[in-house]
Amino acid sequence: MPEQLTLYGHRHSSTSMIVAIALSEAKAEHTFYEVDLRNKPAWFAENINPAGKVPAITYGGPTVPPDQPSPQSTKLAESLVLVELVADLHPAAGLLPSDPLKRAKVRFFVTTVQTRYLEPYFHWFAFGRPGAWREIYEGARAIQALLPESGEGYAVGEEFTTADCVFAPAAGRTKIAYERGIGRFPPEEAVQLRELMDAPEMARFRAYVGRVLERPSVKANFGEDWVAEGTKVVVELFNQRDAASAST
Structure with a gap:
């Protein structure tokens, strides 16, 4: 079974779209959580991305509510990092060539x-x-x-x-x-x-x-x-x- 993956982003954020497109392309099971960019919750910077920016993800750990991220999950950010992670997690999608x-x-x-x-x-x-x-x-x-x-x-x-x-x-x-x-x-x-x-x-x-x-x-x-x-x-x-x- 694949590890849980939660994408924290915003519908109108271009960088969030990049990761969302990759996840859709890979047909990857994931949860999307919309972060209010004008009123970011304190827990987002404290527990997900200290920079307070989207997109970010939690990967692995137990399945929990997105606003209660597990300490056991890995937290990562930056769209170019995340899009390559999606490609590596789902090699069959061909998002990154093997050559x-x-x-x-x-x-x-x-x-x-x-x-x-x-x-x-x-x-x-x-x-x-x-x-x-x-x-x-x-x-x-x-x-x-x-x-x-x-x-x-x-x-x-x-x-x-x-x-x-x-x-x-x-x-x-x-x-x-x-x-x-x-x-x-x-x-x-x-x-x-x-x-x-x-x-x-x-x-x-x-x-x-x-x-x-x-x-x-x-x-x-x-x-x-x-x-x-x-x-x-x-x-x-x-x-x-x-x-x-x-x-x-």
């Missing part, structure tokens, strides 16, 4: 997504940093260059891997931002980015994004409409925070 070179390609792809695509997106979406929208486009080009030349499959071939788990929320959120104009950036920048993303030379990237977002494990944990609504809430929270800071 060392392919495993390295998966990890290099993840690093490219994190540094060349996700990082500028966050600064553009949250702060409207000038020029970040063009960095997102250049990051998409860098990702496209890593995709199989056949124009089919996923990040490193036919198998859906941890690289695709990491990419899916980043791709979906970026697509929502520039297609629906949701974020703290000038509207004209979203139009400019969409024009570049829709250009013929980005066809391989767009096709890959489409395949990833249609994957059942992704659709189960990332819905464009409800993510878009949640993203609007985040934007408003940023605006309220800045307004409060300006008034003090």
Whole structure:
């Protein structure tokens, strides 16, 4: 019998989605506990993750209520650590290739997504940093260059891997931002980015994004409409925070 696994996350957290997608892909039995990010319970930092961040998991030990974690369970955090743990616990899912070179390609792809695509997106979406929208486009080009030349499959071939788990929320959120104009950036920048993303030379990237977002494990944990609504809430929270800071 598999060990108990409880994922502590938030429905709108991209990093939580990464782990949730991997668990869905592996068809892993687990319990999900929604952590209120605006009012985190004290026991979460005390007994699960001292950093107070999601996602986090408990693994092993007896089956207990999620808000009463057992001292016998192992507590772990950080999405990239957790997604590889899921892959190692469920090797039959193929989330990490057995071939060392392919495993390295998966990890290099993840690093490219994190540094060349996700990082500028966050600064553009949250702060409207000038020029970040063009960095997102250049990051998409860098990702496209890593995709199989056949124009089919996923990040490193036919198998859906941890690289695709990491990419899916980043791709979906970026697509929502520039297609629906949701974020703290000038509207004209979203139009400019969409024009570049829709250009013929980005066809391989767009096709890959489409395949990833249609994957059942992704659709189960990332819905464009409800993510878009949640993203609007985040934007408003940023605006309220800045307004409060300006008034003090």
